[in-house]
Amino acid sequence: xxxxxxxxxxxxxxxxxxxxxxxxxxxxxxxxxxxxxxxxxxxxxxxxxxxxxxxxxxxxxxxxxxxxxxxxxxxxxxxxxxxxxxxxxxxxxxxxxxxxxxxxxxxxxxxxxxxxxxxxxxxxxxxxxxxxxxxxxxxxxxxxxxxxxxxxxxxxxxxxxxxxxxxxxxxxxxxxxxxxxxxxxxxxxxxxxxxxxxxxxxxxx
Amino acid sequence: xxxxxxxxxxxxxxxxxxxxxxxxxxxxxxxxxxxxxxxxxxxxxxxxxxxxxxxxxxxxxxxxxxxxxxxxxxxxxxxxxxxxxxxxxxxxxxxxxxxxxxxxxxxxxxxxxxxxxxxxxxxxxxxxxxxxxxxxxxxxxxxxxxxxxxxxxxxxxxxxxxxxxxxxxxxxxxxxxxxxxxxxxxxxxxxxxxxxxxxxxxxxx
Numbered sequence: 424x425x426x427x428x429x430x431x432x433x434x435x436x437x438x439x440x441x442x443x444x445x446x447x448x449x450x451x452x453x454x455x456x457x458x459x460x461x462x463x464x465x466x467x468x469x470x471x472x473x474x475x476x477x478x479x480x481x482x483x484x485x486x487x488x489x490x491x492x493x494x495x496x497x498x499x500x501x502x503x504x505x506x507x508x509x510x511x512x513x514x515x516x517x518x519x520x521x522x523x524x525x526x527x528x529x530x531x532x533x534x535x536x537x538x539x540x541x542x543x544x545x546x547x548x549x550x551x552x553x554x555x556x557x558x559x560x561x562x563x564x565x566x567x568x569x570x571x572x573x574x575x576x577x578x579x580x581x582x583x584x585x586x587x588x589x590x591x592x593x594x595x596x597x598x599x600x601x602x603x604x605x606x607x608x609x610x611x612x613x614x615x616x617x618x619x620x621x622x623x624x625x626x627x628x
Numbered sequence: 629x630x631x632x633x634x635x636x637x638x639x640x641x642x643x644x645x646x647x648x649x650x651x652x653x654x655x656x657x658x659x660x661x662x663x664x665x666x667x668x669x670x671x672x673x674x675x676x677x678x679x680x681x682x683x684x685x686x687x688x689x690x691x692x693x694x695x696x697x698x699x700x701x702x703x704x705x706x707x708x709x710x711x712x713x714x715x716x717x718x719x720x721x722x723x724x725x726x727x728x729x730x731x732x733x734x735x736x737x738x739x740x741x742x743x744x745x746x747x748x749x750x751x752x753x754x755x756x757x758x759x760x761x762x763x764x765x766x767x768x769x770x771x772x773x774x775x776x777x778x779x780x781x782x783x784x785x786x787x788x789x790x791x792x793x794x795x796x797x798x799x800x801x802x803x804x805x806x807x808x809x810x811x812x813x814x815x816x817x818x819x820x821x822x823x824x825x826x827x828x829x830x831x832x833x
Contacts, residue, residue, distance in 0.1 A: 434831070438824050446783055446807040463808050501831050509826070520725035521822075526806065530823045571830060578651055595833035597826055601731065602651040603668050611833040613825045617726075618735045619643050620818045621714070621802055625776060626639070626706050628800035628816040 429500060433474045439464050440471070441497045445530070448490050456487040498531070508535040510564055510593070512584045513575030514544045514554040517599050521573065522550035535567050540580070557584070561591040574598040585612070634705060638679045644669050645676070646702045650735070653695050661692040703736070713740040715769055715798070717789045718780030719749045719759045722804050726778065727755035740772050745785070762789070766796040779803040790817070 429437075443463040447455055457475075461468040475488070498504045509527075511518050511534050521527070522534055538557040539545060545556045555563060563569075572588035574581050574596060581600030588596055589610045598604060601616040634642075648668040652660055662680075666673040680693070703709045714732075716723050716739050726732070727739055743762040744750060750761045760768060768774075777793035779786050779801060786805030793801055794815045803809060806821040 438828055441827070442806050442821060442824055443808065449783055465808065501827060503827055503830070507826070507830050516725040516728040520721040523721040524822070526823050527826075530827070532823065532826055570833070571826060578654055595826075595829035597822070597829060601647050603648065603670065611829050613829050615820060615822065615825065616647060617729070617802070617820065618731050618737065619647055620820065621712070621732075621737055621776060621800075622646070622706060622708055622735070623643055624800035624802060624816050624818050625708070625712050628775070 429477050433477060434501070436464075436466065436470070436474055437497050437501055439466070440474070441494065441501070441503075444490055444494050444497070448494060453490055454487040455490055460488070503531050506531050506533050507571055508533050508567055508569045509571040509573055509597075510535065510560070510567075510569045510588070511537045511552075511573045511575060512539070512557065512560070512588070513573075513599075514539040514541070514547075514549045515575060517575040519549055521575065522552055532571075534573070535569055536563050538563075557587070560587055564588070564591040564593060570594060572596045574600055574604075576600065578602050634682050638682060639706070641669075641671065641675070641679055642702050642706055644671070645679070646699065646706070646708075649695055649699050649702070653699060658695055659692040660695055665693070708736050711736050711738050712776055713738050713772060713774045714776040714778055714802075715740065715765070715772075715774045715793070716742045716757075716778045716780060717744070717762065717765070717793070718778075718804075719744040719746070719752075719754045720780060722780040724754055726780065727757055737776075739778070740774055741768050743768075762792070765792055769793070769796040769798060775799060777801045779805055779809075781805065783807050 443460060457468040457471045461471050509532055511521060514537055518537065537549060537552045537554050538560050539554050540557045544554045547554050570593065572593040574584050576584050578600045581598060581602055582604055585596055585604040585606060589606055594610055596610060596612045598612060598614045601618060604612050606612050648665060662673040662676045666676050714737055716726060719742055723742065742754060742757045742759050743765050744759050745762045749759045752759050775798065777798040779789050781789050783805045786803060786807055787809055790801055790809040790811060794811055799815055801815060801817045803817060803819045806823060809817050811817050
């Protein structure tokens with residue numbers, strides 16, 4: 424859900440600010456100047472001051488911005504102030520890593536259900552989460568109010584899994600399968616393609 | 629290492645073509661028309677034909693492009709025809725998932741060494757790979773001719789680990805830590821920030 428009143432370019436940068444601010448908070452930093460935040464974000468301090476002016480006053484001249492308050496306000500602007508429930512499909516190695524990733528919980532994401540089609544995995548627990556039959560996906564997603572799907576299955580199964588998620592009403596999909604999912608309009612997809620990232624890095628380095 | 633003779637915009641698309649072609653190959657597809665490839669890549673067929681003209685002739689009119697030959701030629705153009713050795717730092721859950729990911733080997737990447745600073749992990753095996761002391765990182769990277777570093781440690785340790793990798797001569801770093809690494813010029817960094825990806829998806833869906 425987009426917010427009105429904040430320009431799209433500012434919204435794009437809010438994600439960058441939030442990430443940097445969370446890193447500072449983790450280090451115990453309580454106040455930050457626009458120039459220090461600019462350095463952490465690789466942006467200009469004047470742009471940061473302008474962007475933050477959309478929220479009113481956070482800074483005290485000579486002291487800087489309050490890190491905790493800024494995080495709270497940016498989260499609210501990005502609709503991240505309530506827990507977002509996600510469904511994980513694929514109880515393999517990537518799935519296990521995601522279930523044990525502490526960052527999700529801290530940032531307001533909760534993997535609320537985990538599905539697989541493999542009879543050897545269904546009914547077992549993966550990092551404390553019961554693996555359910557993918558046949559139950561639609562009903563469970565609707566019952567739990569899940570908005571986000573995570574596709575962590577092999578490439579050959581990914582398009583079918585994504586279709587099932589969209590059919591269950593999920594509007595946002597994070598996929599670890601390096602292929603195009605051809606989703607209907609209205610369903611947003613982000614693909615985490617590690618091999619392509621590495622190939623690009625190596626080519627340009 | 630960049631190649632001469634192919635425009636930068638074409639190179640950027642070669643990664644997209646390669647990914648789509650690998651998916652087709654996995655499905656057993658042997659020839660593909662520019663229009664089918666265009667659909668898989670979300671690009672125009674005319675652009676694909678123009679891009680492929682840089683390599684000479686791959687297609688047969690009415691039959692399409694040979695998928696295997698195209699993959700070989702694109703890999704060569706992207707310097708991906710030889711195995712690229714990577715060093716993984718962080719023997720945790722992300723590290724384990726990466727070590728068990730079959731996609732790396734298939735696409736010519738090899739995790740050739742794994743390091744951690746935790747005395748409980750050093751000397752143990754993670755998915756068949758011996759975890760080494762991070763104190764030995766520089767020597768091992770030089771001895772093994774490793775070009776790529778993968779940072780899979782907590783945020784608080786990531787900048788130090790990245791500096792060690794750069795100091796050992798690594799020119800490309802893939803980081804799973806959601807923070808700016810402030811690398812020296814000449815070291816390329818790509819950051820896989822799952823929380824930010826998910827936050828963006830949720831906001832725009």
